[in-house]
């Protein structure tokens with residue numbers, strides 16, 4: 001069957017999406033960004049992946065977050081995105097803010113992971129080929145490498161910008177001291193660190209507790225939250241057991257063991273708070289992050305257009321009363 005030519009919604013910037021300035025920079029990012037870690041690999045149905053990407057763009061989501069090894073198999077999410085670029089998004093390239101990363105396990109041997117110049121440079125070249133792109137908007141060091149001199153990793157980011165292969169750079173999951181070093185090193189070379197990408201959700205508050213959010217703000221770096229729904233735990237997905245098509249059932253990064261009786265109790269209690277607010281649990285979990293203007297955007301994952309639509313509703317109400325926040329904190333600390 002020939003695919004109909006994609007024509008994006010002409011009111012995509014009037015559909016309610018809000019954009020936040022990314023630290024001290026010229027870049028505005030949508031409050032909701034779409035991540036391609038799961039559900040865009042070669043094990044997934046292309047039609048569904050494409051439908052989600054199209055729907056996202058139609059709703060004003062301009063930021064798509066990728067990494068070299070997203071799939072499975074490794075590289076296949078970038079290939080899927082590359083196909084979508086070729087088939088439909090290419091005319092809109094300048095409206096899109098596309099990221100990729102390198103840092104985790106990608107190919108065998110000593111040059112296929114961590115933070116060496118060899119790995120980062122060659123990985124980005126591969127990513128550009130897979131995605132059918134000349135450049136990415138932001139390239140991240142995906143994780144801090146304790147064994148490679150940080151100067152080597154950071155100088156590579158500087159050089160990648162100088163080569164025009166990425167417009168901006170960012171860091172992900174860096175410990176606070178390494179982030180401080182990175183912000184300074186890059187700034188001294190006139191390359192601003194645009195984004196810090198960290199795991200942040202109601203169940204995992206490390207960026208807040210460890211001062212990563214504040215540090216990013218002081219540096220003029222935006223903070224973008226990944227796994228804002230705790231991979232699906234902070235949704236209605238597991239309220240009544242483990243659905244066959246869920247991330248837990250598929251067996252991957254989210255293990256069955258994560259759904260303890262204690263966690264289920266919290267999910268149910270949080271779901272009640274969400275209902276009282278007139279939101280689904282997913283909507284409330286995203287709104288809870290977006291209530292803080294130190295959070296530039298949340299990168300959601302989704303396995304269907306319906307989930308994506310639900311998540312988009314979250315931006316309609318990101319205000320919480322002191323009582324609601326207190327209740328959420330109490331639930332989170334329940335044993």
Ligand SMILES: NC(=O)c1ccc[n+]([C@@H]2O[C@H](COP(=O)([O-])OP(=O)(O)OC[C@H]3O[C@@H](n4cnc5c(N)ncnc54)[C@H](OP(=O)(O)O)[C@@H]3O)[C@@H](O)[C@H]2O)c1
Nearest residue numbers: 035036037226227228229230231232235246247282301303
């Ligand atoms: N920098 C890093 O190291 C790093 C690490 C992880 C992720 N990330 C980025 O962050 C992105 C998001 O991570 P994530 O996928 O873990 O995010 P998430 O938003 O916490 O979880 C996504 C999962 O939650 C479920 N879900 C989403 N919306 C739902 C809704 N409205 N109702 C019910 N269930 C819903 C779906 O699970 P089912 O599949 O079960 O339907 C979906 O796959 C990734 O794609 C990636 O771009 C970055």
